[in-house]
Amino acid sequence: MDPVLLRQVCRTYHLDSVGVPALRDIDLTIRANCFTVISGPSGSGKTTLLNLIGGIDRPDAGVGANSGEVIVAGQPLQALSDDALADFRARHLGFVFQNFNLLPVLTAAENIEYPLRLTGASPARRRERVRELLAAVGLADPVDLGGRRPGQLSGGQRQRVAIARALACAPALVLADEPTANLDSATGAAIIALMRRMQREQQVSFVFSSHDPQVLAAADDRVYLRDGRITALERSADTTANSSGEGGGGMGGPSAGPLPSRPAIPSGDRPLYSADEGLQ
Numbered sequence: 001m002d003p004v005l006l007r008q009v010c011r012t013y014h015l016d017s018v019g020v021p022a023l024r025d026i027d028l029t030i031r032a033n034c035f036t037v038i039s040g041p042s043g044s045g046k047t048t049l050l051n052l053i054g055g056i057d058r059p060d061a062g063v064g065a066n067s068g069e070v071i072v073a074g075q076p077l078q079a080l081s082d083d084a085l086a087d088f089r090a091r092h093l094g095f096v097f098q099n100f101n102l103l104p105v106l107t108a109a110e111n112i113e114y115p116l117r118l119t120g121a122s123p124a125r126r127r128e129r130v131r132e133l134l135a136a137v138g139l140a141d142p143v144d145l146g147g148r149r150p151g152q153l154s155g156g157q158r159q160r161v162a163i164a165r166a167l168a169c170a171p172a173l174v175l176a177d178e179p180t181a182n183l184d185s186a187t188g189a190a191i192i193a194l195m196r197r198m199q200r201e202q203q204v205s206f207v208f209s210s211h212d213p214q215v216l217a218a219a220d221d222r223v224y225l226r227d228g229r230i231t232a233l234e235r236s237a238d239t240t241a242n243s244s245g246e247g248g249g250g251m252g253g254p255s256a257g258p259l260p261s262r263p264a265i266p267s268g269d270r271p272l273y274s275a276d277e278g279l280q
């Protein structure tokens, strides 16, 4: 199943009497088990698009055939009340932010555990999952950093915690808004490699917003936005995605066709932690 389907989605912000059209007529299918990047200049609508997919915001209410639709993991989000949407987000989505958004009073392990508490996982299950994720994101070895608070961790380590937290409840989809924007390029590259590996190992779809060339190079699919519209879409032909691909949902804007090859970011079935991902 395609994890995300947007049909005729518009979002207009209203400032006093002026309407700011942040997204216009977005038609987009995001493929399963892919690394999809939404790119475009500042103000092009990337964050707005992620917020709509993540159920943090809702599209304009159109009339009849003009009403936009956001379907995530098979669920039309417009059918959910605000409470049901919050529950859906907790169970099916993970979020990674530019400024990490960790809870400063909790340790790394407690931050990762937090969404598991919200969804009612048992203490044993929580302990097991936290241990597994700390190891998977490289925070357990050589030194166990799970007991540290975010203030005692580097930016790269904080983003590792945030990635582990995003994956805690085994979501269908992880959304990341400019996840490398606050990191130096070496740390950013390490974080991208980590997300790439986690995406494959955990069989989850990742959607990023970014204008970082390293993130673009690592992507399977690239969606280019400008002034709230999709101006181009590139899809990698060489992917393990199990969706119907191009025919899936009607695309907005021209397509640049399949990419020639898999990007040069480390991949494959490596065990838990890889030196390529650095220790930043």
Ligand SMILES: Nc1ncnc2c1ncn2[C@@H]1O[C@H](COP(=O)(O)OP(=O)(O)O)[C@@H](O)[C@H]1O
Pocket: 013, 014, 015, 020, 021, 022, 040, 041, 042, 043, 044, 045, 046, 047, 048, 049
């Ligand atoms: N809360 C808001 N109120 C009014 N306008 C907004 C708000 N958020 C974003 N915008 C406007 O919507 C457009 C898209 O913004 P955004 O989605 O943040 O773009 P990006 O993430 O690509 O920088 C911009 O013109 C921005 O100024």
Ligand SMILES: [Mg+2]
Pocket: 046, 047, 048, 209
């Ligand atoms: Mg933004």
